[in-house]
Amino acid sequence: MLEIITSPAIGPRHGFFTRKGGASSGVFEGLNCGTGSSDLTEIVAINRGRMAEAMGLTVAELVTVDQVHSATAISVSAPLAERPKADALVTATPGLLLGVLTADCQPVLFSDPKAAVIGAAHAGWRGALNGILEATVDAMEALGARRADISAVIGPTISQVAYEVGPELFETFVVEDRGYSRFFTQGKGDRLLFDLPAFGLHRLREAGVGAAEWTGHCTYLDARRFYSYRRTTHAGEADYGRLISAIRL
DSSP, X not given: OOOEEXXXXXXXXXXXXXXXXXXXXXXXXXXXXXXXXXXXHHHHHHHHHHHHHHTTSOGGGEEOOBOOSOSOEEXXXXXXXXXXXXXXXXXXXXXXXXXXXXXXXXXXXXXXXXXXXXXXXXXXXXXXXXXXXXXXXXXXXXXXXXXXXXXXXXXXXXXXXXXXXXXXXXXXXXXXXXXXXXXXXXXXXXXXXXXXXXXXXXHHHHTTOSEEEEOOOBTTTOTTTOOOHHHHHHHTOSOOOOEEEEEEO
16 A cells, blocks of 8 residues: 655645555665666566556656756656656646655655646755756746745655754855855754755745645654665665655646
8 A cells, every 4th residue: 555645735636655555675665666776677667657556647647857956847748758857847738747756855746726737846955955946936937837826845855853964065055145054053073954844945935936835754764654865875775765756737
């Protein structure tokens, strides 16, 4: 049985999928949907098919991109033959399933139900700082959405208590805007703790969306439900699964 986290803030059918209910085993146990992982290709395909079926479509209608921590959002109106390098997708075409993969980074789903325009973004610290969330809103506007009518929801991501970073990341942020220092708190020694979802919410609200929220789930702290790149690294494991988040009209 798949476990799907949803938010009443988004009208169209959507889901932040946990790792439950998949066919993968070992370190990937559960619903690993990452084609870039070393999991068996046929097992990942089964998992992606189960996810698409839960969304009322087939895997042929699933559209994903080659995520590269960029600020590039693309508009799609049909399934893609090849995955372009980008980190967000938008569409006004019914019957397409937009998906992003994460394992600590923020999955962000967008909807303007009045204009029938949706979006999905992958936003780690680099993409969020460089403007992927704003680029997604801009791309939705190009399809007829209005900022004030857009709702955006951040799904399971790493929380501040688990996101220890070095002073160099702090400097990267405050060079951009001194006010960004409020998203960091002191950790042990010269380490700091970065609040990625709070930063994402700030950027979404500054972009002028009508509503923005985080589901409140931390990928690092809940190994039973979520994959986590950082947790895998700390455990010395060879690889990790990827969660999928998806939305359709």
